[in-house]
Amino acid sequence: MAPARYLLWMVLTGLSLAQVSSEFVTADIRRAGSRLACLCGSCKNSVGDCAMLGCHYSLPARQKIASLQAQGATDDAIIDSFVREKGKVALVVPPVEGFFGLAWWMPVVVMGLGLALVYWFIQRMSKPAPVAPVEQRVLDRYKESIEKDLASLEE
Amino acid sequence: MIVVVAVALVVVVLWFTLGVRAKDLPEPEPVSPIKHLEDKKARIYESLRDLNFEFRVGKLSDTDYQRTKTELQKELAGVLADIDKAAPAPAPASNTKQDPLVCPHCKARFDKPMKFCGQCGKAMETRS
Amino acid sequence: MENIGALSLFLALCLSVYAILGSLTGKWRGNNFLIVSAERAVLAVWGLLTFASGMLVYALLTDDFRYAYVASHSSKTMPSIYKFAAWWGGQEGSLLLWTWILSSYSAVVVWQNRRKYRAMMPYVTAIISVTQAFFLILITVPLTPFEVLAVGKEITTVPDGRGLNPLLQYWSMAIHPPTLYLGYVGFVVPFAFAMASLITRAPGDSWIHTTRRWTLVTWMFQSAGILLGAGWAYAVLGWGGYWGWDPVENASLLPWITATAFLHSVMMQEKKGMMKVWNMVLVAATYLLCIFGTFLTRSGVVSSVHAFAQSPIGAYFVTFIVIELAAVTYLILDRLEFLKSESQLESVVSRESSFLFNNLILLASCFSILWGTLFPVISEAVTGEKISVDAPFFNRVNVPIGLFLLFLTGVGPLIAWRRSSIESLKKAFLWPLAGMAVSMGILFALGIRHIFALMSFGLCVFVTWTILSEFYKGAAAISSKSGQNLVAAMVELTHRNTRRYGGYIVHVAIVIMFIGFTGAAFNKDATVEVKEGGKFHLGGYDMTLTKINSGQNDHYRYVSADIAVHVNGSQVATLRPEQRRYTTGDGSSEVAIRRRLNEDLYLNFAGMANEDKAVIQAYVFPLVSWIWIGFAALLGGTIICLIPSKIRYSFPKTQVLGQVVKEGQPVGPR
Known part of the structure; x- marks a missing residue:
């Protein structure tokens, strides 16, 4: 092997070693991983679908999932172990409990408030116009010219 | 060198900004004080035309069409009345009918058409 | 110097x-x-x-x-x-x-x-x-x-x-930031006009006429900026994602959503003088969200790939936003009387109501994105515990909202202004709904079980049907009168009311993009280690790695793989994904994509497993090209909206202040 190529190979292996050791994402790893956040700081994916090259978080995390699964741990147990280690930040979405539940409730609440606002608006706007309606007499006076103008617009 | 460029830059900018002469004042475009009414009128005409088109392609039922059309015409008439009120000066040449807002007897003006003049009490309407 | x-x-x-x-x-x-x-x-x-x-x-x-x-x-x-x-x-x-x-x-x-x-x-x-x-x-x-x-x-x-x-050295990345800024910055102008009209209590809605074009042009730039960014992420980042719900991406989407809401609800004000307060709120919200988005990008408050290095300007932004927010709130509250509605709602079943719901849904989506983006910060401030709000949250909340919005896109054009009776609605909805049901049935029979995907495709059929029938009916009416053929009549129809029919084209573009988004439900991927001569398989593709190349030039060293792609035994392409290492120390991967309308084959050279084994990530992304096609249609539709309508009306005008305007007829084709 030519030295240049060898050097290159060294560099690239260094780059991709971590990648390779956990490249096989089985369906089981993906299922458990989809509930865990990738905390690499530059993506918003879960451990299950983070596909960034040499990701320094999701790859070791997948290995850990794999080893726990090899020991027969359930998904919940795996998630728990991650939460114990990193805190709730390890979860891909906030848990529905206590203050964190607000993350889920607020959009629903706001939607409800919005609906109430729309209802109120429709109610208020359905009342008869506050300005006095134009009398038939005024209409009669202009009707002829309106019809004429409109006819000319219709080409 | 740098001082010269800096001073030149400052002078040019200040001269441009502050040197407003009387002939530099732009003459504002004449704006009609009833422009918003004219705009509104144009908009209602547009809505009416649109309504006719939608009716023609069958998007409206007959009753919907008639009701909406009457409403729009009424609104339009209201706007036309407002415009006439704001600018009554040149009565349309073809229109020999007198201004219904002005009493033919004492020339008092009113905001809306009246049957009897609030000033002299005589009948204002010549025909209905 | x-x-x-x-x-x-x-x-x-x-x-x-x-x-x-x-x-x-x-x-x-x-x-x-x-x-x-x-x-x-x-x-x-x-x-x-x-x-x-x-x-x-x-x-x-x-x-x-x-x-x-x-x-x-x-x-x-x-x-x-x-x-x-x-x-x-x-x-x-x-x-x-x-x-x-x-x-x-x-x-x-x-x-x-x-x-x-x-x-x-x-x-x-x-x-x-x-x-x-x-x-x-x-x-x-x-x-x-x-x-x-x-x-x-x-x-x-x-x-x-x-x-x-080097990741940024890509054509769409070179124009993505300026395009996005053209959008962001442009919303200052409608805001300034709106507030000025509020301060001066100018009668009428003249500011709307002046700023409508601004808003539309700005909106177009904003859309283009967002989609260029998506296209860049897809082609460069190596995992085929085009939208990651990153805080900065979200920040660019927020003002886009409120601007979209404004472009719709402003029609209520133009046509009927309603929702004036609301429109003021939307214009102000759009502007403030633009400033807020710039703040998010630049202050390092939320962690993001896009964020510039942490800098001390956060305090400047917060002060500025708070002051402006207070000023705007005061102005609007102080001048509520000036913003009073000029007319009322004739019926609940009307175009007006459909706009109300459209605005509700858009704003709900805007809120949920804002909420999700800020929740980690809020939560840490309140509970002291860090928390992640990642893509699954945004998808779960926004997919239903998006589908409902798609539905409204189809419903809107069918309902007439002021009122629509139930019979005419029945008439209008029958066939599009039937088309939707039939297409969903067919897809179900073909084995698609993904519920959101089914609904999305069904709604796409529904909306396309309603919009095409709008074009068809209008064109038929014109051609029956003028004797033009149908295509010419459609051009004529669009030309007569460019805003409406251009808008419909934008709606079609959104439908096309939804088709592309929905494809993501059927993505496939595989990561393999192969030697020269090794074979692997994904979707309908059989791939053979024929050669591993390596070398260097002034800027970088590279390793690439030649991969022959076969479908049903015949070779359809040779792809060459590449991995680069720049002299500056940055790495990047040049993915190879075989783009087709039905699906993209996307190969990424992930690295070398050992001396002679390459690691290849292969993906199949169904329908993703439709996003870019929809983007083109969106630009086209927006440009049509910007063309002045063919017929300009001048009405009998009244003589005022010596300004004579002749009694007029339609000025006709110009």
């Missing part, structure tokens, strides 16, 4: 402040000289910023590494086009671009309206200049792009710069 750039920025700041004070004083004192002088100050600011930007670009192009900015964002070996793009490659330069675009917009506004809106313009000038001054403070005080490298008092230089991140 190094200080001239900084001097012109400082002068520009002084002039902006002068423009604010001058136009307000001129207005209050009735001094026209002062008002015109303030307007000239706005033009001068543009001149100064153009000069400063020119200096920065010149320094970048001539490798003047005495400037800290040039040294850290450019390098000698970069192609000139990317040296130019380094203008917006870093925090300071991109703020300069932001400010320069704003000054260009304000110069155009001042010039266009030099004889119009004289009562309103001083306020418009002042409001735009406030924003201008704020950003000029940023690039004059904490983040000047003209900082020079110095040892003691001696200006020094470095032999070569660090260069732009």
Whole structure:
């Protein structure tokens, strides 16, 4: 092997070693991983679908999932172990409990408030116009010219 | 060198900004004080035309069409009345009918058409 | 000479402040000289910023590494086009671009309206200049792009710069930031006009006519900016994602959503003089969200790939946003009477109501995205515990919202203004709904079980049907009258009311994009280790790695793989994904994509497993090309909206103040 190529190979292996050791994402790893956040700081994916090259978080995390699964741990147990280690930040979405539940409730609440606002608006706007309606007499006076103008617009 | 460029830059900018002469004042475009009414009128005409088109392609039922059309015409008439009120000066040449807002007897003006003049009490309407 | 750039920025700041004070004083004192002088100050600011930007670009192009900015964002070996793009490659330069675009917009506004809106313009000038001054403070005080490298008092230089991140050296990345800024910044103008009309209590809605085009053009740039970013992420990042719900991506989406809501609800104001308060709120919200988005991107409050390095400008932004928010709230509340509705709602079943729901849904989606983006920060502040709100949250909340919005896109055109009786609705909805049901049935029979995907495809059929029938019915009516053929009649129809039919084309574009988004439900991927001659398989593709190449040039070393792609035994393509290592130390991967309308085959060279085994990530992304097709349609539709309608009406006008307007007829084809 030519030295240049060898050097290159060294560099690239260094780059991709971590990648390779956990490249096989089985369906089981993906299922458990989809509930865990990738905390690499530059993506918003879960451990299950983070596909960034040499990701320094999701790859070791997948290995850990794999080893726990090899020991027969359930998904919940795996998630728990991650939460114990990193805190709730390890979860891909906030848990529905206590203050964190607000993350889920607020959009629903706001939607409800919005609906109430729309209802109120429709109610208020359905009342008869506050300005006095134009009398038939005024209409009669202009009707002829309106019809004429409109006819000319219709080409 | 740098001082010269800096001073030149400052002078040019200040001269441009502050040197407003009387002939530099732009003459504002004449704006009609009833422009918003004219705009509104144009908009209602547009809505009416649109309504006719939608009716023609069958998007409206007959009753919907008639009701909406009457409403729009009424609104339009209201706007036309407002415009006439704001600018009554040149009565349309073809229109020999007198201004219904002005009493033919004492020339008092009113905001809306009246049957009897609030000033002299005589009948204002010549025909209905 | 190094200080001239900084001097012109400082002068520009002084002039902006002068423009604010001058136009307000001129207005209050009735001094026209002062008002015109303030307007000239706005033009001068543009001149100064153009000069400063020119200096920065010149320094970048001539490798003047005495400037800290040039040294850290450019390098000698970069192609000139990317040296130019380094203008917006870093925090300071991109703020300069932001400010320069704003000054260009304000110069155009001042010039266009030099004889119009004289009562309103001083306020418009002042409001735009406030924003201008704020950003000029940023690039004059904490983040000047003209900082020079110095040892003691001696200006020094470095032999070569660090260069732009190679990931950013991609064509769509070069134009993505300016396009997005053109969008972001442009919303300042409608905001200024809206607030000025509120301050002066100008009768009528003349500000709407002036700013409608601005809003639309700005909206188009914003859409283009967002989608260019998506296209870049797809083609460059190596995992095929085009939208990651990153805080900065979200920040660009928020004002886009409120602007979309405004473009719809403004029709209510134009047609019926309703929802005036709401429109003011939307214009203000759009503007403030733009400033807020800039803040998110630049302050490092939320962690994001896009975020520039942490910098001390967060406090400036928070102060600015809070003050503006307070001012806007006060103005709107103080002038509620002026914003009173002119007419009422005739019926609940009407186009008006459909706009209400459209706005509700858009705003709900806007809120949920904002909430999700900020929740980690809020939660940490309240509970002290960090938390992640990632893509699954946004997808779960926004997919149903998006589908409902898609539904409304189809419903809107079917309901008439003011009122629609149930019978005409039945008539209008019957066939599109039937089409939707049938297509969903067919897809179900073909084995698609993904519930959201089924609904999405069904709704796409529904919406397309309603819009096409709008075109067809209209064209048929015209052709029956004029005898034109159907295609000519459709062109005629569109030309007669470009806003409406252009808008329908934008709706179709959204449908096309939804088809592309829905494809993501059926993505497939595989990661394999293969030697030369090795085979692997994904979806309908059989792939053989024929050769591993390697080498280097001045800029980078590379390893690539030649992969022969076979479908049903016959070779359809040879793809060459590549992995690069730049001399600057950055790595990047050049993915190989076989783009087809039904699906993309996407190969990424992930690295070498050992001396002779390559690691290849292979993906199949169904329908993803439709997103880019939809993007093109969206641009086309928006441009059609911007073309003036063929028929201009001039109505019998009344003679006022000696201004004679002739009694008119339709002016006809121009």
